[in-house]
Amino acid sequence: MKKIFLISLVSMLLFTGCAFFQSKAQKSVEELVNDGMEDFEDGKYRNAIKSFETLKDWYPFSKYAILAELKIGDSYYHLKEYEQAIFAYEEFENLHPRNDAIPYVLYQIGRSYFDQMDTVDRDQSSTRKALETFDRLIKTFPENEYARKAKAHQTQCYKILAGHDLYVGMFYYKNKHYKAALNRFKSVLYNYPDVGVHQFALMLLPECETSIKNIGEKKDDDKREDTSESTYKKFLNFWKNIFT
Template identity: 30%
Template structure:
């Protein structure tokens, strides 16, 4: 123990006196092009951590060079691939703030939406049959807003088709979340809360396949509240829009999809 202590003290003393060699930064003499090409090579090799480090050095050393803006874009992507969504989102937000008219703005919006989308739906959740509707929908709502902004501002973008598909998926997910909460309230006797949550599906997600279920749940909630007029209205709208509904025939849904909607992505 004493010998270890002496060796440690000696090393600290030498370091303090500057007698131990400092770690050499191999990139110290690299120009912007060299930093960028090495960062790209690192990404091609799947070494996203090194790529991010090199891109950050490029931007800090050459903030006004022709590679700086591209470095910011690729830094966000490197963080995303590295599994650092918060750092990636921070890089994207900074880019959007600094370059609101950049020609690659559609890509940055798409990447932001994609990161938020993946935050809400992981591979493990899908494999474990965990319904997205049972989780906090905050990330799903944010992702939806970003993809809608992309489609509104850049309808001709090459990312528009995929963004549109994700919008459909997310709207279905959010509708199912509201329906899940409504059923929870109904089971626990909070009938007014159940009706209100089901109504959100009808008003805000009218283009989803869950409106039929939501209308019947509203009908059930109003029935238990003794609100006959509202119950009749809900049933009338259900009859008008879904005349062959199982709910009208049997009081329950009997036909089942071959595959749950949330597994189609």
């Protein structure tokens, strides 16, 4: 009986001792936020994330927890891990929809999509998501400094989307799918009239319309072939000047 009692006592003391030393080793919220910010400023974003995540776990009701949530998103953004950054920023917005940092958070979500945008000959999902986020920021906080910054990125998004329609339209045009090409060029004129690329769509529209009307005439078809090649060369020059 004494042996069992001694074993229990030793076990209890060991457990209490471990808990005591663990408690002493646990950093304070101030230490964690200082460590996180120092690593963030030094570009050690992985270490910063660890400190901020620990702060969130140990001190979820601290006044620094909101800062930690925000800096986790910023750290992932600087690491160019944009999906993780977007997740962190969106989580922040969901948890704190009235926080003063929301305009900045929306801007950073838009930037995370913006920085993933591909060239105009590729899929434009990221461009559209960036544009959607910047639009929401500008409409919700029109006087905010981040709304003003978003407008410059918004213009670039429109330009890329217009370039994408031009690229696809030119592909259709070169392959004699004139109706499909016509729709793409109209899209450039109607949806993106002020981004500096509409002049090329204006040049191609009448050629597409003429080609559609005369599609059954062989002579005209030969003539269109020459026109198509000539226009395509102009398009390539235009492309180099605007999109490269």
